[in-house]
Amino acid sequence: MESKRQQKFAGLLQEELAAIFQREGASYLPNTLVTITKVRVSPDLAVAKVYLSFLNTNNTSLSVATVNAHASEIRYKLGSRIRHQARVIPTLSFFVDDTNEYVEHMDKIFDKIAKERKDTDEPTDADQ
Incomplete structure (x- = not known):
């Protein structure tokens, strides 16, 4: 369970990182839209x-590796934006958020189950 302090700081980081990726994300990943879906902060706010x-990428693992390669540069830009609001600029680690893919996978499974139920519930000519 995150404290209120962690949640507020995570919200600030998410907002500022979104602005950084909106303005300068094309230099890291051309023709790719990057969305920050979630930020988790350690209790000491250091990580x-x-x-x-x-969006518009074929290889998400390569994209996240590219962003991680630029993590120190992104941290520097983040530090210049929040230097008056934070005492410590956290070390950034980037990960792929695959919840959308998981939701799509679960939707397909539920559709398949619903279709199978519908097929078994329909009366056949022998039943009439």
């Missing part, structure tokens, strides 16, 4: 796990 979602 932040940033979960990203990508």
Whole structure:
């Protein structure tokens, strides 16, 4: 369970990182839209796990590796934006947020189950 302090700081980081990726994300990943879906912060506010979602990319693992390669540069830009609001600029780790893919997978499974039920519930000619 995150404290209110962690939640507020995570919200600030999410907002500022979104602005950084909106303005300068094309230099890291051209023709790719990056969305920060969630930020988790350690209790001491020194480490932040940033979960990203990508649009217009074929290889999400390569995209997140590219962003992680630029993590120190992104941290520097974040530090210049929040230097008056935070005492410590956290170390950033980027991860792929695959909840959308999981939801789509579960929807397909539920559709398949519903279709199978519908097929078994329909009366056949022998039943009439």
